[in-house]
Amino acid sequence: MTVNGRPQAPLMTNTQADRVKEVARLAGRPSRLRRREFLAEGPQAVREALRLHGHRQDDGGVVVDVYATAEALDRHPDIAEQLVAVDAPAVRRVTADVLAAMSSTVTPQGFIAVCRFLDRSLDDVLSTAPRLVAVLVEVRDPGNAGTIIRAADSAGADAVILTGASVDPYNPKTVRSTVGSLFHLPLVIGAELDGLQDRLRSAGLTVLAADGYGPLSLDDLQDASASRRLTTGGQGNAAAPTGKKPASGVTAAGIPAGIPAGVPFDRADAESGAGRSVRLEDPAAWLFGNEAQGLAPEISAAADARVAVPIYGNAESLNVGTAATVCLYASARAQRLD
Amino acid sequence: MTVNGRPQAPLMTNTQADRVKEVARLAGRPSRLRRREFLAEGPQAVREALRLHGHRQDDGGVVVDVYATAEALDRHPDIAEQLVAVDAPAVRRVTADVLAAMSSTVTPQGFIAVCRFLDRSLDDVLSTAPRLVAVLVEVRDPGNAGTIIRAADSAGADAVILTGASVDPYNPKTVRSTVGSLFHLPLVIGAELDGLQDRLRSAGLTVLAADGYGPLSLDDLQDASASRRLTTGGQGNAAAPTGKKPASGVTAAGIPAGIPAGVPFDRADAESGAGRSVRLEDPAAWLFGNEAQGLAPEISAAADARVAVPIYGNAESLNVGTAATVCLYASARAQRLD
Numbered sequence: 001m002t003v004n005g006r007p008q009a010p011l012m013t014n015t016q017a018d019r020v021k022e023v024a025r026l027a028g029r030p031s032r033l034r035r036r037e038f039l040a041e042g043p044q045a046v047r048e049a050l051r052l053h054g055h056r057q058d059d060g061g062v063v064v065d066v067y068a069t070a071e072a073l074d075r076h077p078d079i080a081e082q083l084v085a086v087d088a089p090a091v092r093r094v095t096a097d098v099l100a101a102m103s104s105t106v107t108p109q110g111f112i113a114v115c116r117f118l119d120r121s122l123d124d125v126l127s128t129a130p131r132l133v134a135v136l137v138e139v140r141d142p143g144n145a146g147t148i149i150r151a152a153d154s155a156g157a158d159a160v161i162l163t164g165a166s167v168d169p170y171n172p173k174t175v176r177s178t179v180g181s182l183f184h185l186p187l188v189i190g191a192e193l194d195g196l197q198d199r200l201r202s203a204g205l206t207v208l209a210a211d212g213y214g215p216l217s218l219d220d221l222q223d224a225s226a227s228r229r230l231t232t233g234g235q236g237n238a239a240a241p242t243g244k245k246p247a248s249g250v251t252a253a254g255i256p257a258g259i260p261a262g263v264p265f266d267r268a269d270a271e272s273g274a275g276r277s278v279r280l281e282d283p284a285a286w287l288f289g290n291e292a293q294g295l296a297p298e299i300s301a302a303a304d305a306r307v308a309v310p311i312y313g314n315a316e317s318l319n320v321g322t323a324a325t326v327c328l329y330a331s332a333r334a335q336r337l338d
Numbered sequence: 339m340t341v342n343g344r345p346q347a348p349l350m351t352n353t354q355a356d357r358v359k360e361v362a363r364l365a366g367r368p369s370r371l372r373r374r375e376f377l378a379e380g381p382q383a384v385r386e387a388l389r390l391h392g393h394r395q396d397d398g399g400v401v402v403d404v405y406a407t408a409e410a411l412d413r414h415p416d417i418a419e420q421l422v423a424v425d426a427p428a429v430r431r432v433t434a435d436v437l438a439a440m441s442s443t444v445t446p447q448g449f450i451a452v453c454r455f456l457d458r459s460l461d462d463v464l465s466t467a468p469r470l471v472a473v474l475v476e477v478r479d480p481g482n483a484g485t486i487i488r489a490a491d492s493a494g495a496d497a498v499i500l501t502g503a504s505v506d507p508y509n510p511k512t513v514r515s516t517v518g519s520l521f522h523l524p525l526v527i528g529a530e531l532d533g534l535q536d537r538l539r540s541a542g543l544t545v546l547a548a549d550g551y552g553p554l555s556l557d558d559l560q561d562a563s564a565s566r567r568l569t570t571g572g573q574g575n576a577a578a579p580t581g582k583k584p585a586s587g588v589t590a591a592g593i594p595a596g597i598p599a600g601v602p603f604d605r606a607d608a609e610s611g612a613g614r615s616v617r618l619e620d621p622a623a624w625l626f627g628n629e630a631q632g633l634a635p636e637i638s639a640a641a642d643a644r645v646a647v648p649i650y651g652n653a654e655s656l657n658v659g660t661a662a663t664v665c666l667y668a669s670a671r672a673q674r675l676d
Contacts, residue, residue, distance in 0.1 A: 044654070143481070151660050156650025184652040219671060226564045312494025312670050314522040316382070322489050325663045332650050333557060 012067075012094040015101040023067070023114060027104035027172050032117075037064060038170035040113040040183075041105055043076050048180035049113045050079070054086030062183070065114040066091045069099055072110020079111065104172040117170065118182070119189040122161065122196075126203040128186075130158035132331055133205060133285040137193065137299060138165040139320060141291055145169055146177025147321035148288065153181035155328035156336075161188040161285075163196070197302050205285040206278060207303040209295055210327050212317055214306030216278070218330055221307065225280040225334040278305045281338035284331050288324045350405075350432040353439040361405070361452060365442035365510050370455075375402060376508035378451040378521075379443055381414045386518035387451045388417070392424030400521070403452040404429045407437055410448020417449065442510040455508065456520070457527040460499065460534075464541040466524075468496035470669055471543060471623040475531070475637060476503040477658060479629055483507055484515025485659035486626065491519035493666035494674075499526040499623075501534070535640050543623040544616060545641040547633055548665050550655055552644030554616070556668055559645065563618040563672040616643045619676035622669050626662045 014020070025031035026039045040049045046066065053062040066083065068091050073080050083091055099108050125133075134152040139145050145167045152160050162169060169175070169189065175182055197207050287303060289295030300306050309318055309326045318326075352358070363369035364377045378387045384404065391400040404421065406429050411418050421429055437446055463471075472490040477483050483505045490498050500507060507513070507527065513520055535545045625641060627633030638644050647656055647664045656664075 147657060147660065150653055150657055153651040153653040154647075154649050154656050154660065179654065179657070181651075181653050222671070223675075227568055230565055230568050309492075311492050312674065313491040313519075315488055315491040315519050316517065318492050319485060319488055319517070321659070322485065322492065322663045325660045326667050329664050333560070336650065337561075 009090065009092050011070075012092060012098050015097050017098075020098055020101050023065075023102040023112065024104075026114065029168055029171070032168070032170050036117045037114050038117065038175065039102075039104065039172050040115050040175060041103055041111070041172065042107075042109045042176070043072065043079060043111050044180050045175060045183075046111040046113045047079060047082065048183040049115050050082045050086050050088055052118070052183040053088055057087065060116070061086075061088070062115050062118065063088050063113050064116060065089055067094045067099060067102060067112045067114075068092075069094060069096050069110040071096075075110070105176065119169075119187045122188045122191055122199065125159045125161070125186050125188050126199060128158065129204065129283075131283040131335055132157040132328065133159045133161060133200070134324060134328060135161045135163070135191075135196070135200075135285055135287045136166045137163050137287055137295055138290040138293075139288060140165075140167050142167050142171045142173035143177050144291060144319070144321050145171075146174040146179075146182075148324045149174070149178045149185075149187075150181040151321065151325040152328055153178075153184045155325075155332040157185060157328060157332075159186045159188065161191050161196075163193050164190045193299065197299075200285040201304070205283050206305070207285050207287065208278070208327070208331075209287045209300040209303035209306045210289070210309065210323050211295055211300045211303075211306040212308050212311075212323075213294075214300070214308040216305050216307045218307050218309050218327060221278060221280040222330055222334065225338075228279075228281075229334075229337055278307075280331055280334035283335075286324070286327050286331065288320055288327075291320055347428065347430050349408075350430060350436050353435050355436075358436055358439050361403075361440040361450065362442075364452065367506055367509070370506070370508050374455045375452050376455065376513065377442065377510050378453050378513060379441055379449070379510060380445075380447045380514070381410065381417060381449050382518050383513060383521075384449040384451045385417060385420065386521040387453050388420045388424050388426055390456075390521040391426055395425065398454070399424075399426070400453050400456065401426050401451050402454060403427055405432045405437060405440060405450045405452075406430075407432060407434050407448040409434075413448070443514065457507075457525045460526050460529055460537065463497045463499070463524050463526050464537060466496065467542065467621075468623075469621040469673060470495040470666065471497050471499060471538070472662060472666060473499045473501070473529075473534070473538075473623055473625045474504045475501050475625055475633055476628040476631075477626060478503075478505050480505050480509045480511035481515050482629060482657070482659050483509075484512040484517075484520075486662045487512070487516045487523075487525075488519040489659065489663040490666055491516075491522045493663075493670040495523060495666060495670075497524045497526065499529050499534075501531050502528045531637065535637075538623040539642070543621050544643070545623050545625065546616070546665070546669075547625045547638040547641035547644045548627070548647065548661050549633055549638045549644040550646050550649075550661075551632075552638070552646040554643050554645045556645050556647050556665060559616060559618040560668050560672065563676075566617075566619075567675055616645075618669055618672035621673075624662070624665050624669065626658055626665075629658055 026037060032038050040046055049063050056062050066088060070093055099110065099112060102112055134148060134157050136145060136148060149160050167174060169187060200207050287295055309323045364375060370376050378384055387401050394400050404426060408431055437450060440450055472486060472495050474483060474486060487498050505512060507525060538545050625633055647661045
């Protein structure tokens with residue numbers, strides 16, 4: 001039997017088959033690391049995996065195998081077309097029971113793709129002159145990691161770097177919560193913390209630590225950036241005084257009467273270069289820390305600046321995904337308008 | 339036996355006791371609705387529940403019962419002190435097994451409080467002249483709802499309104515993911531969609547629909563707001579031309595040469611009042627829609643404006659929690675600086 005002129009394998013019906021068990025095992029890390037493969041589940045993830053596959057043919061592609069039920073193929077004819085268009089392996093038709101046995105989720109929605117690991121080396125990523133990078137330092141929750149990868153993609157970040165002790169982004173829960181964004185931007189996995197900040201700086205990135213206890217407020221960075229842009233066309237000169245007092249109780253978020261060209265670096269000037277300052281419109285790497293502990297003090301202190309997302313209400317702290325969203329969007333806005 | 343001069347009930351050791359089962363049943367909605375009580379689990383949630391309890395003594399308080407292991411009481415002496423300070427019911431000491439049997443989570447961390455429902459009526463909340471309100475329209479995922487409530491609290495919102503078909507915020511998963519914020523700001527539950535937008539407007543709120551397909555970009559609203567503030571002291575007059583062209587590909591996010599006093603309403607001027615315009619610094623109610631479908635078109639169309647959070651990268655869409663975070667922080671910033 002052929003489909004679109006290609007021979008088609010017979011329907012897989014045996015939930016106990018070795019191949020089914022091998023696919024299911026990819027939900028676990030040891031099997032993923034051994035095979036350097038992971039699962040993309042559901043039509044949206046499979047679509048994005050195939051799209052990237054089409055762009056990576058020179059490297060042997062991304063998609064190793066696609067499994068789908070007849071019903072799902074009928075419901076998503078665009079995927080069947082895409083499989084041919086991007087020269088992906090022929091889809092293997094499976095029963096709903098086989099798909100369920102392969103899947104880590106209760107609703108795989110008829111599609112699973114086995115994909116090759118996507119991550120790139122830190123050197124590789126830094127050599128592309130990135131302007132906005134998210135660094136996950138010991139972020140442990142799969143859902144949080146996925147949310148941050150998706151937010152980084154939305155904000156147009158050029159890469160996401162995960163340090164060694166962070167959650168494995170090929171975890172099925174993380175893959176799911178990126179809703180395809182895992183396939184949109186380069187990932188670096190298992191980055192060594194030692195020396196990382198220097199390497200980021202060497203690549204032209206200002207290193208910003210998202211730190212609720214940081215002395216700089218993201219609001220101040222945004223105000224200074226907006227002021228430079230609106231009053232001088234982004235040349236970074238001093239803004240004209242606005243003559244406006246900050247509202248009571250929001251001093252940290254208010255505008256000083258004369259906004260300097262940049263907010264002074266948190267680190268001693270002697271260390272970071274005299275006269276240098278943090279400008280939100282400059283290329284930046286944001287460091288985001290562990291859910292419970294935040295960034296370790298020595299990591300935060302080594303950054304070019306420790307920046308707090310303001311908390312206007314009574315919340316004790318911000319979820320790391322929320323903080324990352326606010327920081328990455330603030331940088332993206334400043335960079336795009338500059 | 340007494341603790342802090344108060345009689346203490348004997349240690350609860352029987353995991354099969356009726357009281358244990360009654361507490362455990364509060365993980366389910368029918369029991370919560372019948373008793374109008376819910377579970378706060380873990381030291382942080384119990385602390386916040388007790389803090390609110392201290393402020394609500396006139397209404398009979400918030401906390402009905404507190405259960406704790408001896409180890410947890412030792413580890414968190416501040417909670418034992420707080421129990422006395424806020425005149426809460428005496429803590430009931432339980433074994434770790436009893437606590438586990440009561441809890442909906444695998445790690446209750448030694449503390450559970452049974453709390454009275456906190457929600458208020460829509461009239462009640464709108465009568466307080468709120469300036470920033472988040473409205474969850476059929477948000478179904480407990481974690482998303484919790485993330486938005488926490489983000490609303492962080493952004494200093496005055497209330498969160500959940501429409502009838504939204505997830506129950508007293509769901510233990512939602513309570514957990516608010517990390518105490520559930521106790522920080524007023525909630526309205528089961529709000530009728532019919533007539534809701536008119537009531538919000540009558541309370542002086544501009545109704546903004548967070549809608550990925552909206553014709554207005556949040557960037558434009560932010561630019562116009564920043565421009566008014568920086569050039570005119572927030573009086574809303576036309577900004578001076580910046581002479582700066584938007585970067586290629588980001589027209590929607592760029593600054594027009596002359597920024598108007600406000601961005602024109604999305605709705606026909608005839609409907610919304612001639613000359614009115616959307617100003618991000620004005621009091622606002624943001625509508626956030628369902629995870630899969632977003633806001634229904636008729637709900638979005640009835641808002642004063644449909645506002646899209648820009649997607650700079652390749653993401654197909656934003657997680658509703660991410661979108662809500664960006665929108666609420668943008669409003670909070672504009673309002674606080676105005």
